[in-house]
Amino acid sequence: MVHCVKSFLDIQEYRRAVSPMSLLSLTVHWLDTSCTPHGAMLQAKNFHGSHTSDTIAAAITDILVKWHIPLNKVHVMLRDNASNMKKAMDNMGVRSLGCFAHSLQLVVNEGLLSQRSVSDAIAIGRQIVGHFKHSPLAYSRLQDIQLQEMQPKHLQQDVKTRWNSTYLMIQSLLEQKRVLCAYIADHDLPSTLTANQWALLEKTSIVLAPFEELTRKVSSSTASTADVIPAVTVLKRILAKEGDADTGIKTMKKTLLQAVNKRFDTVEDEPLYALATLLDPRYKDRYFTSAQSAKRAKDALTGELEEDLRRSTAGASQAGPSQAAEPQEKFPRVEAAAPSSFMQEFEQIVEESEDPGAASSSSPAVQLHGYLAEKTIATSDNPYQYWGVNKYRLPCLAATATKYLCAPCTSVESERVFSTVSNIVDEKRSRLTAERAEMLVFMRKNLPLLIK
Structure with missing residues (x-):
């Protein structure tokens, strides 16, 4: 690497409830001499002590020194929007940007999901989905009705910290509206949506559709x-x-x-x-x-x-x-469906x-x-x-x-590292040390590069 070493680094913290482990991940992205993009995980470092800006900056500096990457070769560091992460980058003297996907999350939460009428309708929808997720009998009855209606689809459970999962939950509820109405006719639910709330969810889905498409676009590996x-x-x-x-x-x-x-x-x-x-x-x-x-x-x-x-x-x-x-x-144009x-x-x-x-x-x-x-x-x-x-x-x-x-433009790659960690450190492997977990994650994430 010469000028191609000028790279992007993103950092995220990770905590597991299963194992008392705190990790700081560092991934690197660069273009080679043929302008082909590459990415690799440098480290998922066991992070001790208080997560202050000084300790974060010191941990990142240690990783860069270990990999012989001088700060003047780092184009930009991508981070989450936490104040300690931002200050850590300032302390290191490197340019940094916040995660665009996290900012979109805040936009949707502040601009729409925080509205009382919308949040109430979503809360009821969450209770309905949770009822079928936790009751095998209720889910079996719902499947019977779905087969009659020729709509064998699952209801999507959302995660409050990811607005696009809430959008997908709303979509799944709207798709199963007739099935749910048929279910209510013979069985009880912990809560039900009124006609006005169903209409509100439909409007919410329409408004959020561009945001969901944008989130998928910026979360891709080529964004x-x-x-x-x-x-x-x-x-x-x-x-x-x-x-x-x-x-x-x-x-x-x-x-x-x-x-x-x-x-x-x-x-x-x-x-x-x-x-x-x-x-x-x-x-x-x-x-x-x-x-x-x-x-x-x-x-x-x-x-x-x-x-x-x-x-x-x-x-x-x-x-x-x-x-x-x-x-x-000239390049051959990609034939795509109607935009x-x-x-x-x-x-x-x-x-x-x-x-x-x-x-x-x-x-x-x-x-x-x-x-x-x-x-x-x-x-x-x-x-x-x-x-x-x-x-x-x-x-x-x-x-x-x-x-x-x-x-x-997003910290998706770091979050994918932690998804890999969650598959390695679970209830059956909760005694894995942070060092051993890091070795396994490193091989899992970088093996394709090593094979090439």
């Missing part, structure tokens, strides 16, 4: 910090739009829009997000809602490109004039701001101008493949893209 600004822009537009289908949900949408504006008010002014968005060929400068923010981002990127060129003049000159003049290669309203909004924003034309040169400023003037690639295309193909035509931009596009 990066470049996805944040476009996602926020699309959410704001969807929530601000009014139509005939919005009858009864306008207040919900307005409340959620206020929460989005509050949480992501300054997202376009964050250089780590802004520059990553510019360097993603699917987005470029098309999704900035503020002309001033777009100009600041372009100026900052131009300055960084020129600085990188000064630091690596010899390396950049190896591309050669013949390679720099190579025409842009959802969420994805249609992405395409509409691009169409409104598209400016055809192209230019290329070895100058960073001219490279950037030509790159931004070209049409964006489809949102379903692979941005890493684009830079793998165009790294000789746009060498300065490609080198900077490998740094900014390597960082995910």
Whole structure:
């Protein structure tokens, strides 16, 4: 690794009720010389003592030293939104970002799920699902009715800390509405939903659908910090739009829009997000809602490109004039199903701001101008493949893209580490030491890399 070592690191704490174990995970993400993304778990460290910012910073520093990763090679650290984690990153002197998925969780909770009428309806739905989960007899009776109605589907239990699981629970209840009404006719339930509450859940499901789609999008293994600004822009537009289908949900949408504006008010002014968005060929400068923010981002990127060129003049000159003049290669487009309203909004924003034309040169400023003037690639295309193909035509931009596009926008990978831990340290293996558990998790998460 040379410049590719510039990487993303994310940190999460983990506690198990089964075993008195506290772990701090550190995962790393990078792009190699062909712009292919990679990720690995460096450590799930046994974490002793109080979880203060100083102890967290010291633990992370120890891991970096162990792996011979200097701080100047760390592009950004992704963390949760806890104050001790943020302060730990500040103490280390590294740039950091909060988990975008956690911020979405707060938006939905503050903007919708905290409303009394909605939370009451969801609480009743949770009691109904819990009744069938804990009573085999009730579940058997429900299955009999489902078979008669030809709807053999499970009711989804939600987890309060994950709003999208609440959305899935609402969806499962709505799908089984007729079955549940038939069940109530002959059997008792701990609580029942009124007609108004059923209607409220239907409206809630409609409003939350774009958020659920966005959560899945940013939680994928290919998501990066470049996805944040476009996602926020699309959410704001969807929530601000009014139509005939919005009858009864306008207040919900307005409340959620206020929460989005509050949480992501300054997202376009964050250089780590802004520059990553510019360097993603699917987005470029098309999704900035503020002309001033777009100009600041372009100026900052131009300055960084020129600085990188000064630091690596010899390396950049190896591309050669013949390679720099190579025409842009085309990619086969991915055939997809009809886009959802969420994805249609992405395409509409691009169409409104598209400016055809192209230019290329070895100058960073001219490279950037030509790159931004070209049409964006489809949102379903692979941005890493684009830079793998165009790294000789746009060498300065490609080198900077490998740094900014390597960082995910959520801490999903760390949470997946802890899901692996929960499968290893359970009631039957509760005496495993933290060191042994870490060895097993390390092999489980990194074995595919070792095989390759």
